Every structure is written in C-alpha cells, then in structure tokens.
Amino acid sequence: MGTKLFVGNLSYSITEPELREAFAQNGRTVQSVRIAVDRETQRPRGFAFIEVATEADAESAIKDWNGSALNGRNVFVEKAQERVPGAPRPPRPPRPMGAGGPGGGFGGPRPYPPRGGMPIATSEPHREEQRRRQARPEKKAMEKRKSTRPKEEERERGKWRWDGKTDD
Numbered sequence: 001m002g003t004k005l006f007v008g009n010l011s012y013s014i015t016e017p018e019l020r021e022a023f024a025q026n027g028r029t030v031q032s033v034r035i036a037v038d039r040e041t042q043r044p045r046g047f048a049f050i051e052v053a054t055e056a057d058a059e060s061a062i063k064d065w066n067g068s069a070l071n072g073r074n075v076f077v078e079k080a081q082e083r084v085p086g087a088p089r090p091p092r093p094p095r096p097m098g099a100g101g102p103g104g105g106f107g108g109p110r111p112y113p114p115r116g117g118m119p120i121a122t123s124e125p126h127r128e129e130q131r132r133r134q135a136r137p138e139k140k141a142m143e144k145r146k147s148t149r150p151k152e153e154e155r156e157r158g159k160w161r162w163d164g165k166t167d168d
C-alpha cells in the first residue's frame with residue numbers, strides 16, 4: 001500500500017489524467033487519483049487525494065508541488081491524515097505566509113470596516129427587512145391597534161374616557 005497525499009486549492013477544471021501526469025514527473029509512481037466532487041451538483045470541490053507508491057515518492061511530491069502553480073493556482077500538498085468516518089476532523093496545520101495566512105494573499109489584509117463607514121453587508125439585510133415589513137400589512141395593523149391613546153375625534157365625541165396620561 002502506498003502513501004496518500006492531500007492536494008488542495010486545485011483548479012475546478014483540472015482532470016484526473018492531468019493530476020496523474022503532473023505527480024508522475026521525476027519517476028514517481030502514481031497508484032490512484034481521486035478528485036473530490038460535491039454530492040449534489042457533481043462539481044469538483046477543489047481538492048484531491050493522490051496515492052503514490054512509496055514514502056520517498058510522497059516526500060518528493062510534497063517538496064516539488066507544495067506552493068507551486070498547477071493550472072494557474074498555487075496548490076497545497078501534504079500527507080493525507082487518516083480518520084474514522086464520523087470522527088471529528090483534525091486541526092489544520094498553519095499555512096505559510098502568502099498562502100492564505102495572516103496578511104497573505106493579494107494586497108495583504110483587508111481593512112475593516114471598508115472605506116465609507118458602515119460595512120456593505122449590513123445594508124442588504126436592512127433592505128430585506130424593509131421589504132418584509134411592506135409585504136406584511138397585518139403587522140402594520142397590529143402596531144396601530146397597540147396604541148392606547150385615543151384619536152382626537154374619538155375624544156371629542158366622548159367614546160373614550162381619557163385622563164390625558166399614557167400607558168408608556
């Protein structure tokens with residue numbers, strides 16, 4: 001039995017033969033390639049498991065491919081960690097700087113809040129809430145009934161007995 005490798009940050013368009021060819025360079029023996037796909041959509045999830053014949057092949061593949069570009073993306077390669085189905089996932093190892101680590105990526109860390117004050121994400125739920133209120137006229141009617149203060153014309157006609165104090 002060989003050594004299984006985890007390959008992450010793959011291009012969604014990469015195929016099994018392309019992965020097999022890339023990892024078979026320098027005389028490595030690739031036993032199996034399995035690209036993970038989404039159960040519902042059957043689209044690739046961006047990672048794969050590659051089984052190589054020996055421990056030495058695994059070490060050389062990690063050395064050659066970890067952080068290198070494959071189909072336009074810098075891939076992440078490490079030995080796959082075996083786990084029992086249903087068991088909790090092991091903690092992720094720290095990533096090198098520039099590969100999604102603190103301050104990594106294009107342009108460094110993003111400032112928060114974005115320029116212009118309020119974060120953009122908060123304005124959309126506010127609009128959604130307004131839309132829901134407008135679509136529910138029964139809510140408006142309930143708010144109107146909640147008021148205990150009589151209207152001016154009702155006080156004049158004597159339908160209410162009101163001493164001028166509010167329940168608030």
